Every structure is written in structure tokens, then in C-alpha cells.
Amino acid sequence: MKINQLSKLTNVLSKTIRYYEDVGLLPKASRNSNGYREYSSIDVDNLIFIRRCRELQIPLEKIKILIQVQTDTTSSCSEVDLLIEQQLENVRKTINELSLLEKTLHTLAKSCSNDIVGECEILKNLKQ
Amino acid sequence: MKINQLSKLTNVLSKTIRYYEDVGLLPKASRNSNGYREYSSIDVDNLIFIRRCRELQIPLEKIKILIQVQTDTTSSCSEVDLLIEQQLENVRKTINELSLLEKTLHTLAKSCSNDIVGECEILKNLKQ
DNA sequence: ATAAACCTTACTGTTGGAGTAAGGTCAAGC
DNA sequence: GCTTGACCTTACTCCAACAGTAAGGTTTAT
Structure with a gap:
């Protein structure tokens, strides 16, 4: 084909x-x-x-x-096992990192109820 | 400086x-x-x-x-709000995708208790 | 004087392809 | 016989966000 x-x-x-x-x-x-x-x-x-x-x-x-x-x-297929195990570990690590990120972003998103950029709490938070 | x-x-x-x-x-x-x-x-x-x-x-x-x-x-800082909100959505979406991936990999990792590549259940699963 | 630490630009490499260019081939329809 | 469209080919550039390396100029300390 x-x-x-x-x-x-x-x-x-x-x-x-x-x-x-x-x-x-x-x-x-x-x-x-x-x-x-x-x-x-x-x-x-x-x-x-x-x-x-x-x-x-x-x-x-x-x-x-x-x-x-x-x-x-x-x-032996121990190499296969190890490789999949490592991949699983990578994915879990990334999930953990992103979960922390999610918390931070969520807090940040809720922080501002203003309407004017000069007063924006999000921007203030990003400057610390 | x-x-x-x-x-x-x-x-x-x-x-x-x-x-x-x-x-x-x-x-x-x-x-x-x-x-x-x-x-x-x-x-x-x-x-x-x-x-x-x-x-x-x-x-x-x-x-x-x-x-x-x-x-x-x-x-207005609505653009800032939106941007952070979108970033939050991106992160959440990625977390969801990776969680599915984690399940699949976990199942896969547990599937093989053999030692010989020719019989390896992980590899068999990857071929379907 | 010389060596270490710092500065500069410019080019290549990373990952896993996607996009595009420029052209060759093949089968169907008129 | 000719065109059109679908398919095939190689080769090149582009994406994100830098890191590595080369090759050279400057400053500072000993």
C-alpha cells in the first residue's frame, strides 16, 4: 500500500x-x-x-x-517496565507541579475586583 | 548595573x-x-x-x-482578568488530560509480571 | 603581564512535528 | 490527447523558550 x-x-x-x-x-x-x-x-x-x-x-x-x-x-522486559514506570513518574510530577500552579492562578484570578489597570490587584500581585 | x-x-x-x-x-x-x-x-x-x-x-x-x-x-483591567482566567483554564485542561494519562500508564505498569519480552503484557497492550 | 571573570554577537540545537514550495505521477473524464 | 485533481517526492522554514558553543573584546585583580 x-x-x-x-x-x-x-x-x-x-x-x-x-x-x-x-x-x-x-x-x-x-x-x-x-x-x-x-x-x-x-x-x-x-x-x-x-x-x-x-x-x-x-x-x-x-x-x-x-x-x-x-x-x-x-x-528480559525489565527495561520496558522501568521505562513505563519512569513515564508514569514524569506524568505524576507534572500533575503535581500543575496543581500548585492551578492554586496560585485561582487565587490570583479571584484577587481583583477593580476595573482600572492602575489599581489591578492581579498586576500588583505579579509584581512582588 | x-x-x-x-x-x-x-x-x-x-x-x-x-x-x-x-x-x-x-x-x-x-x-x-x-x-x-x-x-x-x-x-x-x-x-x-x-x-x-x-x-x-x-x-x-x-x-x-x-x-x-x-x-x-x-x-480597564478586564483584559488582565480574562488572560489569567484563560491561563487557569489551560492549566486545568492539561491536568485533566494528564490524569487520564496517569490512569492508563498506571494500569499498563501493573499489567506485566513476566520477565521475557516475548510475553510482556505491557508490549502486548501497546500493540492493540 | 597575565589570568579570570565578564561582556558582545551570531549561529546551532532542542521536541515533534506543521506549513509551504516546487515539482513528478497517475487515473478519470471530456 | 489533454486537462484536472489527487496523490507522491524532497527540501526548506517555522513554532516556544530558551541553552550551548564559538570567537572575540573588556575589565579587574594579582
């Missing part, structure tokens, strides 16, 4: 598929006589895997590792 | 101060005879204001607006 069909099957833009090939996340696609990229169902599976990882906000470099680990099916 | 002292007083890197000047967030600094940038206590205040906004993850373009609004101290 051609790149546009792969795109539709996987819900990943053609542009993005080419980009993944560029950065080595996907192997170099084989080309047919006119130079168009030619894909198979294996590529569909690989790309869905990548898309699922991206949905979990796993960075491309870590997805590379996840792909490579699978080339040796007898190896 | 010179850029490094401004940097120390505001906790903003010299590099970043120059960058803010480049993108028009800070006015062009005056220069003394040797070409070094020269700052005053007004710059300290402005930069602290910017830093506080950045701590709230307000984008530079919106900080520009907040600065500009203050040039006319008699104007």
Missing part, C-alpha cells in the same frame, strides 16, 4: 510517517518503480504501536528503545 | 535577559561607552514581573500584552 493508505489505517499523517522514517523510528521504506514508498501490514502494526506510545506521551527516543528491545524476544 | 548583576537580582540568566530584549519583551537596553548593557532598578522590577508570569507558565506573547496594558494605567 502507499503512504496515504497507511496514514488512513493508522491515523498518522503521511508527513509524520516520513518524519518517523527520517529520524529512524521506522525503517527505510521500500520503494516501487515510480519512487513511491510501499508498505505492508507489518508497517501498520509498527505504526500503531508508535502511535499508542505517543498517546502516552512517550518521547520518540524512548519509543526507539521499546522497538529495539522487541527485536530479541528472549530478553 | 551590568547584565550579570541584573541576572543575580532577578534570578534570570543573562542569556535569557538578552533573549527577552531580542524578542521585544524588554526594551532595548541602553549601552555604556564600552558597549555593555546598562540597567536600572526599573529593569529589575520589569524582569521580576516577567519572571513571575513565566512561573505561572504564561507565554511570552501574553506577557507582552500584560506589559502593554499597564502603559495606560486608566484603562
Whole structure:
């Protein structure tokens, strides 16, 4: 199949598929006589895997590792466990940081009931 | 004062101060005879204001607006209110998205008790 | 005199693509 | 046979908000 069909099957833009090939996340696609990229169902599976990882906000470099680990099916999956665990930790950390931010912003948003910029409590608070 | 002292007083890197000047967030600094940038206590205040906004993850373009609004101290501060409210909404939306992500990752992290990559439940889950 | 600390501009790299340009290919309809 | 539109190609720039590095000038202290 051609790149546009792969795109539709996987819900990943053609542009993005080419980009993944560029950065080595996907192997170099084989080309047919006119130079168009030619894909198979294996590529569909690989790309869905990548898309699922991206949905979990796993960075491309870590997805590379996840792909490579699978080339040796007898190896330990502790690396996979660790990587997912780290990703979970990252997300939790970010949530905590944003929760603090939310509190601050909420307090700030409520602080001003004036109408004139010169008296604005929000701006005053931002200057401390 | 010179850029490094401004940097120390505001906790903003010299590099970043120059960058803010480049993108028009800070006015062009005056220069003394040797070409070094020269700052005053007004710059300290402005930069602290910017830093506080950045701590709230307000984008530079919106900080520009907040600065500009203050040039006319008699104007309404409804624009300020709105901007902070929008920022609060952004943060809340991101927190919600990350919370969903956290659940998925947590479930995923617990799913595998194997040791062999070929049997790894995490990887299987990522392939669906 | 020289070394350390500081200043300058300018260019590149980061992340994960999106946008655009400029062109080649292919199938359908007239 | 010719055009039109959909699709494909590479290559380049752009986004946010800086950080890193190069290559050089200045000041201050020893």
C-alpha cells in the first residue's frame, strides 16, 4: 500500500510517517518503480504501536528503545517496565507541579475586583 | 548595573535577559561607552514581573500584552482578568488530560509480571 | 603581564512535528 | 490527447523558550 493508505489505517499523517522514517523510528521504506514508498501490514502494526506510545506521551527516543528491545524476544522486559514506570513518574510530577500552579492562578484570578489597570490587584500581585 | 548583576537580582540568566530584549519583551537596553548593557532598578522590577508570569507558565506573547496594558494605567483591567482566567483554564485542561494519562500508564505498569519480552503484557497492550 | 571573570554577537540545537514550495505521477473524464 | 485533481517526492522554514558553543573584546585583580 502507499503512504496515504497507511496514514488512513493508522491515523498518522503521511508527513509524520516520513518524519518517523527520517529520524529512524521506522525503517527505510521500500520503494516501487515510480519512487513511491510501499508498505505492508507489518508497517501498520509498527505504526500503531508508535502511535499508542505517543498517546502516552512517550518521547520518540524512548519509543526507539521499546522497538529495539522487541527485536530479541528472549530478553528480559525489565527495561520496558522501568521505562513505563519512569513515564508514569514524569506524568505524576507534572500533575503535581500543575496543581500548585492551578492554586496560585485561582487565587490570583479571584484577587481583583477593580476595573482600572492602575489599581489591578492581579498586576500588583505579579509584581512582588 | 551590568547584565550579570541584573541576572543575580532577578534570578534570570543573562542569556535569557538578552533573549527577552531580542524578542521585544524588554526594551532595548541602553549601552555604556564600552558597549555593555546598562540597567536600572526599573529593569529589575520589569524582569521580576516577567519572571513571575513565566512561573505561572504564561507565554511570552501574553506577557507582552500584560506589559502593554499597564502603559495606560486608566484603562480597564478586564483584559488582565480574562488572560489569567484563560491561563487557569489551560492549566486545568492539561491536568485533566494528564490524569487520564496517569490512569492508563498506571494500569499498563501493573499489567506485566513476566520477565521475557516475548510475553510482556505491557508490549502486548501497546500493540492493540 | 597575565589570568579570570565578564561582556558582545551570531549561529546551532532542542521536541515533534506543521506549513509551504516546487515539482513528478497517475487515473478519470471530456 | 489533454486537462484536472489527487496523490507522491524532497527540501526548506517555522513554532516556544530558551541553552550551548564559538570567537572575540573588556575589565579587574594579582
